[in-house]
Amino acid sequence: MSPTPSAAANAGRDASGVRRVERTGLSRTVAIVVAVVLAAVIVVLDQLSKHWAETSLAVLEPRAVVGELLQFRLLYNSGAAWGMGSGITPVVTLVQIAICIGALVYVVRSVRSVPWALALGCIVGGALGNIHDRILRAPSPFHGEVVDFIELPHWPVFNVADMAVVVGAVLIVLLGVLGVASDPAARDQTADAAETSAAETAAADTSAVEASAAADGAGEDASGSDAAADTAAPTGREAADDQDAMGDHGVGSASERRP
Numbered sequence: 573m574s575p576t577p578s579a580a581a582n583a584g585r586d587a588s589g590v591r592r593v594e595r596t597g598l599s600r601t602v603a604i605v606v607a608v609v610l611a612a613v614i615v616v617l618d619q620l621s622k623h624w625a626e627t628s629l630a631v632l633e634p635r636a637v638v639g640e641l642l643q644f645r646l647l648y649n650s651g652a653a654w655g656m657g658s659g660i661t662p663v664v665t666l667v668q669i670a671i672c673i674g675a676l677v678y679v680v681r682s683v684r685s686v687p688w689a690l691a692l693g694c695i696v697g698g699a700l701g702n703i704h705d706r707i708l709r710a711p712s713p714f715h716g717e718v719v720d721f722i723e724l725p726h727w728p729v730f731n732v733a734d735m736a737v738v739v740g741a742v743l744i745v746l747l748g749v750l751g752v753a754s755d756p757a758a759r760d761q762t763a764d765a766a767e768t769s770a771a772e773t774a775a776a777d778t779s780a781v782e783a784s785a786a787a788d789g790a791g792e793d794a795s796g797s798d799a800a801a802d803t804a805a806p807t808g809r810e811a812a813d814d815q816d817a818m819g820d821h822g823v824g825s826a827s828e829r830r831p
Contacts, residue, residue: 597684597685597755597756597757598683598684598685598686598689599684600680600684603679603683603684603685603688603689604679604680606686606689606690606693607676607679607683607689607690607692607693607696608693608696609693610689610690610693610694610697611693611694611696611697611700612697613697614693614694614697614698614700614701614732614733614736615697615700615701615704615733617732618697618698618701618702618704618731618732618733618736619701619704621721621731621732622705622719622721622731622732625644625646625719625721625731626646626719629644629645629646629721630646631646631647631648632645632646632647633645633646634723640725641724641725642722642723642724643723644721644722644723645721645723645729646719646720646721647720647721647729648717648718648719648720649717649718649719649720649729650715650717650718651664652664653728653730653734655728661706661714661715661716662714662715664706665703665706665707665714665716666714668699668702668703668706669699669703671695671699672695672696672699672700672703675692675695675696675699676692676696678692678754679692679693679696682754682755683754683755684754684755684756684757685752685753685754685755685756687743687747687752688744688747688752688754690740690743691740691743691744691747692740692744693740694736694737694739694740694743695736695737695740695741695744697733697736698732698733698734698735698736698737698738698740699733699737700733701731701732701733701736702718702731702733702734705717705718705719706718718731718733719731720734722735
């Protein structure tokens with residue numbers, strides 16, 4: 573008895589062991605812990621670095637670190653990058669809060685992968701670091717100015733929180749390009765369903781072909797029987813004609829022998 577398509581697909585996966593390894597992802601709890609712990613570390617580092625900058629640097633006075641390639645320059649930013657949105661600081665703050673909430677919801681619902689948990693942890697931590705400034709710093713809640721102090725050539729001054737957000741965003745792009753799923757188990761279930769469907773379709777096509785071949789064979793057998801019957805019919809008629817001819821010949825011979 574041949575195995576069913578589903579059994580064959582499962583057997584192939586068990587033999588290779590690939591799917592079984594891919595399905596050993598993180599649990600929801602572990603994924604949340606990884607993201608939250610990383611986010612907390614980033615917030616702490618961001619706030620410590622901002623405190624250092626405020627106590628060690630003069631506002632707008634550059635301090636060379638690596639020549640002109642990397643400098644420290646303290647400034648307070650009420651907007652986003654390059655000072656954009658400085659007049660709508662509450663809107664910028666709400667956007668950052670929405671990004672943070674969206675990332676956390678995605679972690680809870682869909683992330684079971686270490687790289688994805690790390691990437692989203694970076695984004696959440698960076699967003700929270702700047703949200704802290706927006707809400708708790710002067711001049712007022714939701715109008716607070718963010719402390720920036722890291723400067724590169726031809727680039728807006730930024731901070732540790734900004735770095736974390738950029739790193740998280742780049743990592744997410746790379747994971748998408750490389751095809752790394754945020755939930756390996758869900759991806760494998762989808763692949764399993766596709767394989768099973770394809771196997772069942774192939775089996776159905778094979779059955780249809782076999783049924784068609786059987787029908788063609790039956791048709792050929794019927795045609796052969798008809799041809800045999802047609803051949804047998806003339807043979808029977810010819811035998812009857814021969815018998816009639818022999819009978820006539822016998823009668824003629826008897827008549828010739830009479831006196």
